Amino acid sequence: xxxxxxxxxxxxxxxxxxxxxxxxxxxxxxxxxxxxxxxxxxxxxxxxxxxxxxxxxxxxxxxxxxxxxxxxxxxxxxxxxxxxxxxxxxxxxxxxxxxxxxxxxxxxxxxxxxxxxxxxxxxxxxxxxxxxxxxxxxxxxxxxxxxxxxxxxxxxxxxxxxxxxxxxxxxxxxxxxxxxxxxxxxxxxxxxxxxxxxxxxxxxxxxxxxxxxxxxxxxxxxxxxxxxxxxxxxxxxxxxxxxxxxxxxxxxxxxxxxxxxxxxxxxxxxxxxxxxxxxxxxxxxxxxxxxxxxxxxxxxxxxxxxxxxxxxxxxxxxxxxxxxxxxxxxxxxxxxxxxxxxxxxxxxxxxxxxxxxxxxxxxxxxxxxxxxxxxxxxxxxxxxxxxxxxxxxxxxxxxxxxxxxxxxxxxxxxxxxxxxxxxxxxxxxxxxxxxxxxxxxxxxxxxxxxxxxxxxxxxxxxxxxxxxxxxxxxxxxxxxxxxxxxxxxxxxxxxxxxxxxxxxxxxxxxxxxxxxxxxxxxxxxxxxxxxxxxxxxxxxxxxxxxxxxxxxxxxxxxxxxxxxxxxxxxxxxxxxxxxxxxxxxxxxxxxxxxxxxxxxxxxxxxxxxxxxxxxxxxxxxxxxxxxxxxxxxxxxxxxxxxxxxxxxxxxxxxxxxxxxxxxxxxxxxxxxxxxxxxxxxxxxxxxxxxxxxxxxxxxxxxxxxxxxxxxxxxxxxxxxxxxxxxxxxxxxxxxxxxxxxxxxxxxxxxxxxxxxxxxxxxxxxxxxxxxxxxxxxxxxxxxxxxxxxxxxxxxxxxxxxxxxxxxxxxxxxxxxxxxxxxxxxxxxxxxxxxxxxxxxxxxxxxxxxxxxxxxxxxxxxxxxxxxxxxxxxxxxxxxxxxxxxxxxxxxxxxxxxxxxxxxxxxxxxxxxxxxxxxxxxxxxxxxxxxxx
Numbered sequence: 001x002x003x004x005x006x007x008x009x010x011x012x013x014x015x016x017x018x019x020x021x022x023x024x025x026x027x028x029x030x031x032x033x034x035x036x037x038x039x040x041x042x043x044x045x046x047x048x049x050x051x052x053x054x055x056x057x058x059x060x061x062x063x064x065x066x067x068x069x070x071x072x073x074x075x076x077x078x079x080x081x082x083x084x085x086x087x088x089x090x091x092x093x094x095x096x097x098x099x100x101x102x103x104x105x106x107x108x109x110x111x112x113x114x115x116x117x118x119x120x121x122x123x124x125x126x127x128x129x130x131x132x133x134x135x136x137x138x139x140x141x142x143x144x145x146x147x148x149x150x151x152x153x154x155x156x157x158x159x160x161x162x163x164x165x166x167x168x169x170x171x172x173x174x175x176x177x178x179x180x181x182x183x184x185x186x187x188x189x190x191x192x193x194x195x196x197x198x199x200x201x202x203x204x205x206x207x208x209x210x211x212x213x214x215x216x217x218x219x220x221x222x223x224x225x226x227x228x229x230x231x232x233x234x235x236x237x238x239x240x241x242x243x244x245x246x247x248x249x250x251x252x253x254x255x256x257x258x259x260x261x262x263x264x265x266x267x268x269x270x271x272x273x274x275x276x277x278x279x280x281x282x283x284x285x286x287x288x289x290x291x292x293x294x295x296x297x298x299x300x301x302x303x304x305x306x307x308x309x310x311x312x313x314x315x316x317x318x319x320x321x322x323x324x325x326x327x328x329x330x331x332x333x334x335x336x337x338x339x340x341x342x343x344x345x346x347x348x349x350x351x352x353x354x355x356x357x358x359x360x361x362x363x364x365x366x367x368x369x370x371x372x373x374x375x376x377x378x379x380x381x382x383x384x385x386x387x388x389x390x391x392x393x394x395x396x397x398x399x400x401x402x403x404x405x406x407x408x409x410x411x412x413x414x415x416x417x418x419x420x421x422x423x424x425x426x427x428x429x430x431x432x433x434x435x436x437x438x439x440x441x442x443x444x445x446x447x448x449x450x451x452x453x454x455x456x457x458x459x460x461x462x463x464x465x466x467x468x469x470x471x472x473x474x475x476x477x478x479x480x481x482x483x484x485x486x487x488x489x490x491x492x493x494x495x496x497x498x499x500x501x502x503x504x505x506x507x508x509x510x511x512x513x514x515x516x517x518x519x520x521x522x523x524x525x526x527x528x529x530x531x532x533x534x535x536x537x538x539x540x541x542x543x544x545x546x547x548x549x550x551x552x553x554x555x556x557x558x559x560x561x562x563x564x565x566x567x568x569x570x571x572x573x574x575x576x577x578x579x580x581x582x583x584x585x586x587x588x589x590x591x592x593x594x595x596x597x598x599x600x601x602x603x604x605x606x607x608x609x610x611x612x613x614x615x616x617x618x619x620x621x622x623x624x625x626x627x628x629x630x631x632x633x634x635x636x637x638x639x640x641x642x643x644x645x646x647x648x649x650x651x652x653x654x655x656x657x658x659x660x661x662x663x664x665x666x667x668x669x670x671x672x673x674x675x676x677x678x679x680x681x682x683x684x685x686x687x688x689x690x691x692x693x694x695x696x697x698x699x700x701x702x703x704x705x706x707x708x709x710x711x712x713x714x715x716x717x718x719x720x721x722x723x724x725x726x727x728x729x730x731x732x733x734x735x736x737x738x739x740x741x742x743x744x745x746x747x748x749x750x751x752x753x754x755x756x757x758x759x760x761x762x763x764x765x766x767x768x769x770x771x772x773x774x775x776x777x778x779x780x781x782x783x784x785x786x787x788x789x790x791x792x793x794x795x796x797x798x799x800x801x802x803x804x805x806x807x808x809x810x811x812x813x814x815x816x817x818x819x820x821x822x823x824x825x826x827x828x829x830x831x832x833x834x835x836x837x838x839x840x841x842x843x844x845x846x847x848x849x850x851x852x853x854x855x856x857x858x859x860x861x862x863x864x865x866x867x868x869x870x871x872x873x874x875x876x877x878x879x880x881x882x883x884x885x886x887x888x889x890x891x892x893x894x895x896x897x898x899x900x901x902x903x904x905x906x907x908x909x910x911x912x913x914x915x916x917x918x919x920x921x922x923x924x925x926x927x928x929x930x931x932x
Contacts, residue, residue: 007033010040022091025391028372029091032084039081043088048099049106054082058110062118071118072193075111076200082107087155087369090362091391097358098333100365104153111203112142112159113249115193116186123186128173130165130182138165140183140220141255142190144248145210145241150330154361156368156375158205159194162245163187163220166254183220205374210241223258230265237282242266243317244330267322268525279315280419299360299367300376304408306364308415309357315418316344323559323604326589332357349414356407363404366391437494443473457501459510468511469497477521485524489517492531499534499541509545516544519555526558529565536564539615546618547904549685553611557733559604560611571621573612576633583637592645593652599726602638603733609634610685614904624897625868631683638727638736639672639689640782646722650715655706657715661699668697668712669784670719670753673791675743679778680866682896685903688738689727692778693720693753696787716753743774756790763798769811773848775799779865795862802856812849813931816842825910831920833895834909838920840899842927843892847871849931854879867892884926891919 011019023030033040058078065071086103089095095103120140124130130138145160147153165183170176177185195206211217212229221229230238243266247255300306313335321327324342329335333354340350366388367375379385382397389400437457440450451462459465472478472493478486496517500510520526530537540561544551554560563570574582583605590597613630616622622630647670657668675690677683695716702712710718720741727736742748745762754762763775775795780788819841825832834840847870851861858877864870868889875885895916899909 007037007040010037011044014044018092021390022088025091025366025387026087026369026371028369029084029087032080036081036084039084043085046085046089046094048095049103054103054106055110055113058107058114059117062114065118068193071115072196072198073200075115075193075203076198079107079111079203080201083155083372090155090365091369093393097362097365100155101147101152101361104155104157105148105151108148108153108159108204109144109248111194112144112161112190116140116142116190116249119186119189119193123182123189124171124173126173127175127177127182128171130169130171130177130179132167132169132179136167138167138169138179138183139251139254140165140186140249141247141251141258142249143245143255143258145245147244148248149244149246150332151246152331152333152361154368155365156372158207158374160207160210162208162211164223164226164255164258165220166223166251166257168222180218180220180222184218187219210238223254223261226258227261230262234265239266239318240279240282240314243314243321246330263328267318267328279311279318282311297378298376299363299378299404302408304356304410304412304415306357306360306376308411309353309360312353312411312415312418313339320344324589352410353414356411359404359407362392363388437497438490441469441473441490441493441497443470457498457506459501459506461507465507465510468514469493472514472518477518481521482524485521485527488524488527488531489521492517492527492537495531495534495537496541499538500545503541503545505545509541512544512548512551513541515551516540516554516558520558520561523558526561529561533565535567536561539564539567539570543615543618547614548906549904550611550614550618552906553607553614557604557607559733560607563608563611570612570615571619573616573622573630574609576636579609579633579637580640583641587641587645593649595726596731598645599729599731599736600733602642602726602736603731606634606638606736607734614685617900618904624893624900627900628677628682628684628896631685631687632678632681635678635683635689635737636674636781639674639691642726642736643670643672643719643723643782646719646726650719650722651704651706653706654708654710654715655704657695657697657702657712658705659697659699659702659712665701668695668702669787670695670716671783671787671791672723672781673778674781675774675778676740677777678781682866684896684900688740690740690743691781692741692744692759693723694756694759694783694787694791695753696756696784696790698755698757713751717751720753743771743778756787756794759791760794763794767798769808769852770815772798772852773812773815773845776848776851776862776870777865796859799852799862800855800859803852805853808849808853809931812845812852816845816931829913830910831913831915832910833899833916836920837927838916838923840892840895842923843867843888846888846923846927846930847874850874850879887922888926891916891923894919 007023008016008019023033061078062071062074065074082103086095086100086107090100132138141164143149143162143164145162147157148159148161153159163183165179167179169179171179171182191206191208194204195202208219209215211219212221212226212233218225230242242262245259245262245266247259298305310332313332316339317327317329317335326338327335327342329338336345336350336353336357339345340347345353364376367377367379370379370384370388379388385397389395389397392400394400394403436453439445440453445453447466450466454462454465478489481489496513497510500506500513503509517527530540540554543564544554583602586601586605587598590601592598610631613622613627613634616630617627657670658665659668660666671694673679673692673694675692677687678689678691693716695712697712697716703709704712704715724739724741728739729735741752744750744752745754745759745766751758763771767775775798778795780791782788819835820837823832823835825836832839844867847867851870851874854874854877855861858873858879861870861873861877861879864873871880871885871889871892874880875882880888898911898915902909902911
């Protein structure tokens with residue numbers, strides 16, 4: 001201990017007892033202030049640094065240093081001066097934890113940046129400026145890792161760095177060097193400046209082991225080499241380390257490009273459940289090492305310590321960061337807050353982790369402030385124990401220890417819950433059944449014994465099942481999997497065999513499930529997820545056993561497997577309002593000008609919501625009409641978001657469409673009209689969208705009002721084309737919808753988007769009767785309220801025109817006859833539910849023909865656009881007898897239900913001719929009665 005008593009008078013007018021307590025808590029402070037009593041005056045009056053103030057001071061202090069010896073001396077002087085200030089403010093309770101962590105990080109940033117700048121200038125003077133092959137000057141990029149990267153550095157920490165540079169090339173001086181040699185030597189000088197032990201000590205211990213290939217790797221690599229390493233050799237623990245990577249010195253602009261290139265390695269597009277397993281294994285290894293080294297009382301690595309809090313946050317980042325971009329954070333406390341916002345942590349758990357983390361980090365800092373040593377272990381010396389407790393605001397060691405242990409127990413309980421994935425909700429697999437099938441899967445049973453086991457489980461076609469299992473286990477796919485992937489598959493398959501055997505058709509359930517397994521085998525994280533979540537595996541097998549279509553969807557888009565985790569949400573599709581909120585919540589986190597990201601998120605949203613509808617459909621939780629409602633609502637909210645997104649991006653560049661009438665400038669609007677199944681609220685799983693675009697621009701000066709104005713016609717054409725492109729472009733997540741705009745005025749030869757007046761004129765003067773039939777199935781979906789109201793008024797006026805019933809009958813009959821001739825089934829042993837006589841189209845034509853005959857005298861008939869309510873209207877107007885209307889509606893629903901079921905099995909609308917025989921006869925008789 002140093003004799004600091006003589007220093008106390010210099011701290012006036014501060015409380016001498018408080019000053020003495022602080023100095024007793026830190027022999028490091030005693031030593032430094034004994035050597036540098038001139039620092040005391042600045043401590044007494046110290047204030048919080050303004051943003052950038054510390055950085056500017058250090059840059060100016062190092063910029064004009066003449067030689068390396070003075071540089072090393074000054075770097076160490078600055079480091080000690082500033083750490084004394086940091087320790088003083090912390091121990092005096094003048095600085096909250098956030099300030100201490102920020103100042104420690106800012107100090108390291110500034111010393112690294114200033115030292116790098118000094119050496120770069122020195123090297124360029126000797127060797128010239130390093131340049132790319134195109135002649136652009138090159139600079140080193142320094143990545144800060146760990147707590148330095150997260151800007152939450154502790155008081156006496158190593159700094160973990162990685163060096164990179166943009167491109168290969170040469171320096172342009174007389175003593176030229178290739179860029180890699182230049183930057184390797186520059187990095188070596190930087191490390192020595194910070195870490196060499198001199199008479200003044202050292203500034204920072206620099207750890208470069210996190211770089212590619214660790215100690216065996218080059219000290220500095222080009223961006224291309226960095227990207228290649230992480231794509232080819234990157235390991236799971238390196239993803240964990242790279243979460244906190246930050247460009248903390250050097251060329252920040254080029255560094256941002258490097259981080260963008262490395263982001264796909266860190267954050268996977270899909271939900272990465274393998275992260276749970278990887279971090280669980282890492283923590284187990286840390287625990288074993290801590291136990292071996294006697295670190296049970298280590299506040300960082302021990303039970304319930306800092307590392308467990310970090311792992312809790314980072315497992316969610318690794319698992320979900322690719323989809324939830326707001327989780328791509330470096331600092332821990334904001335990450336915890338984000339997890340609460342996303343409902344991944346409850347408010348209580350988030351608050352408990354925040355409190356525990358802050359407490360543990362203060363303990364860690366005070367341990368290190370004792371002698372400026374990198375330690376995380378609680379002291380053994382009784383005197384130091386008491387001083388540590390008092391520095392943290394406790395009366396004695398026991399009361400401190402009680403609080404510390406309580407917080408560590410809370411952290412550890414949460415850690416176990418997160419990494420065990422709440423075993424109370426996910427009971428373990430049936431080990432007995434799994435053990436038997438493990439022998440089967442691994443090929444250790446004879447053919448006879450495996451056949452008996454499969455038969456006992458309930459499988460029917462034993463030879464085929466044996467062959468399917470053998471093809472998977474012995475095939476090329478299995479042999480080329482990584483060891484980790486094979487281990488996960490071996491763990492999963494015995495349970496899959498047992499669960500599939502419990503389905504109504506075990507053979508189909510297992511074969512279809514294996515289709516999914518083959519699709520996800522190389523992304524073994526999904527197998528980890530299914531193994532860790534037996535309920536999710538059971539949901540998967542149940543769904544695919546009932547639907548080939550769902551099997552295909554899950555195989556093509558494995559990201560949907562995440563939805564299997566929560567049966568409560570899986571079988572409860574969102575209503576129209578909930579869909580709107582869910583989509584806008586998701587898209588609020590996406591830059592609306594990032595078209596690729598917008599398309600990706602919209603497709604994931606649609607696929608997720610349709611999976612929920614299909615799950616509810618399969619489980620009979622939704623009747624056919626509700627299934628169509630759900631599918632239509634999904635399309636509607638996507639259409640609404642899509643046109644608004646495209647409108648915003650176009651109008652941001654060109655302005656909003658305007659026009660003048662009687663010298664008054666008005667804003668022009670836009671609307672989307674749905675026809676067919678979309679208009680009739682009867683979408684199926686694979687339905688396309690029949691849409692028409694309308695605007696209300698008229699009069700004079702029809703241009704946008706931006707800096708780069710466009711003719712309104714050009715604006716609306718681009719708007720419509722971009723909407724169609726966004727909907728129908730095929731990406732790795734599929735396409736949203738096929739779109740059909742041929743029902744617009746004049747069909748494919750007409751303008752892509754029409755004015756509302758042109759639409760009115762066309763419908764009254766040029767439209768064919770079949771186009772009015774189509775108008776019966778149309779409704780305004782989204783856009784300008786004024787245009788939507790005008791459309792509905794035009795629709796009513798057009799459909800309620802007085803018509804000659806005989807003419808309507810003749811034209812409807814002629815059109816239906818033409819459709820029978822061109823589209824009906826040509827085989828007598830099959831019945832096309834949709835197109836053949838007596839099918840769905842006949843019912844629709846009966847309804848449409850009768851409405852067009854009678855709407856002039858009963859306008860109520862055109863109120864609805866869906867077939868079932870139109871039938872009800874025909875009954876209410878006395879045009880169809882109640883029993884006839886009811887029976888037609890029942891038949892219509894039954895046939896549509898059959899089509900939905902066949903869609904889920906990836907089957908077409910053709911069924912054996914004996915199906916719906918009585919129903920067809922009734923529909924045909926009704927047709928003959930009204931239209932023969």
